[in-house]
Amino acid sequence: MDKRRYFLRKVANAVLTLIIVASFNFVLFRMIPGDPARLLIPRQQQSAARVKAMRHYFHLDAPKWKQFAYYYWFDLLRGRFGVSFFYKRDVTSVIAERVWPTVVLAGTGTVIATIVGLFLGVFAGWRRNSAFDVVSTNFGMIMYAMPAFWFGLLCIMLFATKLQWFPSGGMSEPGTVLHGMAAFGSFLKHLALPVFTFSIAYIGEYQLIMRSSLTGVMNDDFVLTARAKGLSDNAVLWKHTVPNAMLPTITLVMMNLGFIMSGAILTESVFSWPGLGLLSYTSMQKVDYPVMQAVFMLGSVFVILFNLLADLMLYYVDPRVKA
Numbered sequence: 001m002d003k004r005r006y007f008l009r010k011v012a013n014a015v016l017t018l019i020i021v022a023s024f025n026f027v028l029f030r031m032i033p034g035d036p037a038r039l040l041i042p043r044q045q046q047s048a049a050r051v052k053a054m055r056h057y058f059h060l061d062a063p064k065w066k067q068f069a070y071y072y073w074f075d076l077l078r079g080r081f082g083v084s085f086f087y088k089r090d091v092t093s094v095i096a097e098r099v100w101p102t103v104v105l106a107g108t109g110t111v112i113a114t115i116v117g118l119f120l121g122v123f124a125g126w127r128r129n130s131a132f133d134v135v136s137t138n139f140g141m142i143m144y145a146m147p148a149f150w151f152g153l154l155c156i157m158l159f160a161t162k163l164q165w166f167p168s169g170g171m172s173e174p175g176t177v178l179h180g181m182a183a184f185g186s187f188l189k190h191l192a193l194p195v196f197t198f199s200i201a202y203i204g205e206y207q208l209i210m211r212s213s214l215t216g217v218m219n220d221d222f223v224l225t226a227r228a229k230g231l232s233d234n235a236v237l238w239k240h241t242v243p244n245a246m247l248p249t250i251t252l253v254m255m256n257l258g259f260i261m262s263g264a265i266l267t268e269s270v271f272s273w274p275g276l277g278l279l280s281y282t283s284m285q286k287v288d289y290p291v292m293q294a295v296f297m298l299g300s301v302f303v304i305l306f307n308l309l310a311d312l313m314l315y316y317v318d319p320r321v322k323a
Contacts, residue, residue: 006315014308021300025293026071071293081294086286091294095276101171102275106264109195110256113202118249120203121210125245126237128215137211143204152197152270159193166193169272194271198264202256209252213245220244247314254310258303 081091120140124133160168167173167190172183217223218241226240268277276295283291 003315007312010308010311014304017304018301021304022072022076022297025296025300026068076297081297082290084291085288086283086291087288091290094291095279095294095298098274098276098279101273102264102268102277105191105194105198105268105273105275108191109198109264110202112195113199114206114253114256116199117203117206118210120207122214122237122242122245124207125211125214125218126241128218133211136207140204140207140211143200144208145204146201148197148201148264148266149270151200152193152267155193155197156270166190168193169270171274194264194267194273197270198267206249206252210245210249213248214241217241217244250313251307251310254306254313255303258299258306 081095083089084091084094087094117140120136124136124140127133156168159165169190171187171190173186222244223236223241226236231239264273264275265277265280267273268275269281272278276298279291280295282288283295
């Protein structure tokens with residue numbers, strides 16, 4: 001396949017997907033029941049005039065097509081997302097405060113899960129039907145199926161409440177001001193349980209995918225040819241089998257990297273981690289359309305972008321794409 005045509009087609013598909021997601025983004029959150037204008041005003045202070053003024057201030061009294069046009073022209077095309085209903089300030093500044101905690105949490109968890117999960121999958125697939133394969137595969141299925149919020153609560157009960165090894169939530173100790181290594185040590189203690197909870201499911205996912213992919217190629221002709229040449233098991237595994245088994249895993253890893261910006265809603269909510277996931281949860285409770293739209297759109301952009309990068313990478317690492 002022609003390289004330029006392949007790249008242009010993938011970019012065009014990504015742009016079209018982004019337009020569809022952006023349009024769906026506008027409709028989705030307006031289906032949530034509740035009037036944001038009334039939620040923003042204390043119940044004892046609500047009056048028809050004040051509710052009307054609040055609706056006018058946030059353009060909620062305009063027809064839906066005008067709101068849609070305003071959303072596209074002022075929010076998306078100009079890189080702005082309006083004013084938060086709840087925080088009463090620019091959504092961009094609200095989100096900017098939450099990006100770094102989510103990147104640290106989800107990024108660290110994704111890196112750990114990728115390394116551990118892929119190595120477990122490689123060794124389990126290479127030693128298929130061995131004791132290690134049976135134990136690690138069943139353990140991986142348990143980890144993959146385990147609900148994040150339930151596992152997070154168990155971690156809090158055991159490691160934070162009973163053993164008191166780690167804090168139960170937050171990113172720092174409330175009411176204390178630390179500096180230097182003391183602040184960094186406190187941050188790592190607060191980060192440990194959320195990262196462990198976030199990565200545990202992805203470890204199982206990567207392990208199962210890598211094992212399945214490896215067992216699917218380890219009996220192919222090119223592996224038998226490598227063995228016939230007298231290569232060692234390590235050479236056959238790492239130079240021939242693993243590179244070909246990695247192809248399905250590349251797309252999965254890139255997709256999960258895209259989810260970093262959308263935040264780990266369940267993990268951040270359980271551990272009160274002040275990232276985009278917790279912001280999404282509280283915004284849904286407050287029916288804060290602009291913030292919900294911005295977080296959803298930001299996450300969608302990164303998922304689409306990393307999927308596009310995966311498709312472009314496959315052109316170079318998978319000869320079948322060029323055929």
